[in-house]
Amino acid sequence: NVHAIRGVVADKNIVKISILGVPDKPGVAANFFVPLGKARIKTDMIVQNISHEGRSDISFVVAQSDAREALRAVQQAAAPLGSVEIQFDPEIAKVSIVGGGIASHAEVAGEMFECFSKEKINIEMISTSEIKISCAVRKQQADQAVRALHNHFGLQNQKLEASRA
Amino acid sequence: NVHAIRGVVADKNIVKISILGVPDKPGVAANFFVPLGKARIKTDMIVQNISHEGRSDISFVVAQSDAREALRAVQQAAAPLGSVEIQFDPEIAKVSIVGGGIASHAEVAGEMFECFSKEKINIEMISTSEIKISCAVRKQQADQAVRALHNHFGLQNQKLEASRA
Ligand SMILES: C[C@@H](O)[C@H](N)C(=O)O
Numbered sequence: 001n002v003h004a005i006r007g008v009v010a011d012k013n014i015v016k017i018s019i020l021g022v023p024d025k026p027g028v029a030a031n032f033f034v035p036l037g038k039a040r041i042k043t044d045m046i047v048q049n050i051s052h053e054g055r056s057d058i059s060f061v062v063a064q065s066d067a068r069e070a071l072r073a074v075q076q077a078a079a080p081l082g083s084v085e086i087q088f089d090p091e092i093a094k095v096s097i098v099g100g101g102i103a104s105h106a107e108v109a110g111e112m113f114e115c116f117s118k119e120k121i122n123i124e125m126i127s128t129s130e131i132k133i134s135c136a137v138r139k140q141q142a143d144q145a146v147r148a149l150h151n152h153f154g155l156q157n158q159k160l161e162a163s164r165a
Numbered sequence: 166n167v168h169a170i171r172g173v174v175a176d177k178n179i180v181k182i183s184i185l186g187v188p189d190k191p192g193v194a195a196n197f198f199v200p201l202g203k204a205r206i207k208t209d210m211i212v213q214n215i216s217h218e219g220r221s222d223i224s225f226v227v228a229q230s231d232a233r234e235a236l237r238a239v240q241q242a243a244a245p246l247g248s249v250e251i252q253f254d255p256e257i258a259k260v261s262i263v264g265g266g267i268a269s270h271a272e273v274a275g276e277m278f279e280c281f282s283k284e285k286i287n288i289e290m291i292s293t294s295e296i297k298i299s300c301a302v303r304k305q306q307a308d309q310a311v312r313a314l315h316n317h318f319g320l321q322n323q324k325l326e327a328s329r330a
């Protein structure tokens with residue numbers, strides 16, 4: 001499936017903010033992301049999974065240079081909600097495979113995750129689209145992950161890197 | 166920001182499978198998605214957020230026609246792991262905004278979520294990339310969500326629909 005994947009991208013210039021235990025009802029996501037937008041803070045890898053007992057977590061990443069302001073905006077938005085916990089994680093990287101063939105190649109996701117497994121790299125978050133699979137990992141493991149993905153998908157000469165992909 | 170967003174896509178021909186409480190250690194994601202790939206089941210909207218007490222949830226969607234086989238593959242892969250719960254949700258739809266301007270327009274995510282909020286539509290999962298923001302909602306609310314997004318982003322004449330986007 002060497003043609004399914006066009007490249008591997010690692011983004012290390014990011015931090016992760018997780019908002020834990022938000023009420024899973026209409027308006028809550030807007031409550032956080034409208035102020036972030038008004039503050040002109042670009043968010044990426046917004047991830048929310050299914051809720052448990054009416055509560056959900058929302059995580060996202062921002063550029064390191066936006067970390068302080070993003071955290072402030074989220075803390076302000078969280079205040080009226082009560083029992084919400086905010087976690088800040090500066091030691092994260094986003095490692096992604098990109099390619100038009102992802103949606104049509106059923107095996108690609110498992111192969112990417114198996115690369116991480118063989119390197120004993122823990123996958124902390126996953127977010128996908130039809131042309132991109134992104135995994136959050138420890139920043140110090142990003143280079144190792146990229147090398148392993150390049151080797152597996154035969155992309156040694158097509159390395160793409162972006163400081164804010 | 167009418168140029169930031171190129172279209173709205175709704176995918177109703179999908180079901181959601183959530184694997185709850187998997188150990189958050191290397192190899193677990195591969196444990197599920199390698200067999201899915203071998204069974205040639207195309208997965209989309211793979212979502213995993215941060216773990217709690219060493220356990221995490223992994224959700225994904227498949228085409229309705231793949232539901233039975235996907236569920237079987239996941240149940241088999243879960244068996245050795247012990248206390249893992251599998252949830253199956255056929256009443257889900259994926260509603261997405263697509264556009265090259267998403268990454269560079271900080272306000273777009275909040276505006277999308279605010280559309281759902283105004284319609285009192287609950288956002289059940291979120292997965293993003295630089296050119297796409299996808300939200301999982303109840304299937305019967307998908308059309309209403311699409312109309313609201315079209316109206317907000319001024320896309321009445323650019324409606325894109327896909328049975329498997
Ligand atoms: C948790 C959050 O996404 C909420 N369900 C909302 O619709 O805004």
Ligand SMILES: C[C@@H](O)[C@H](N)C(=O)O
Pocket residue numbers: 113116121122123124187188189190191192193194195213221223
């Ligand atoms: C939960 C799962 O993603 C696990 N962390 C893994 O690396 O496979």
